[in-house]
Amino acid sequence: MAPTMAAPEEKLRKRNQELEKELKESREREEQMRKELRKMWERLRVAEEAEERLCSQLGDLEAESVNQARAYNAHILSLMDQLSKGSNLLINSHPSPASISIL
Secondary structure: OHHHHHHHHHHHHHHHHHHHHHHHHHHHHHHHHHHHHHHHHHHHHHHHHHHHHHHHHHHHHHHHHHHHHHHHHHHHHHHHHHHHHHHHHHHHHOOOHHHOOOO
C-alpha cells in the first residue's frame, strides 16, 4: 500500500515544484516589467519637460517675430513718409512747365 501512496505524493511534490518555478519566473517577469515601466515613465517625464520647453521657446519666438514685423512695418511707413516728403520737395523746388512763359 505504501508504494501506491508514494506515487501520488511524488506527483504532487513534482507539480508543486513546477508551480513554484513558474511563480518565481512570473515574479521575475513582473519585476522586469516594473523596471521597464519605470524607465518608460522617466522617458515620458523627460519628453513632457522637453515639450514644455519647446512650447515656451516657440512662444518667445512668436512674440519676437511679431515685434520684428511691427518694427519692419514702422520702418516701411517711415521710408514711405520720407519718400513722399522728398517727392513733394522736388515738385515744389522746380517750377512746373505750365508756369514758364514763352517769349
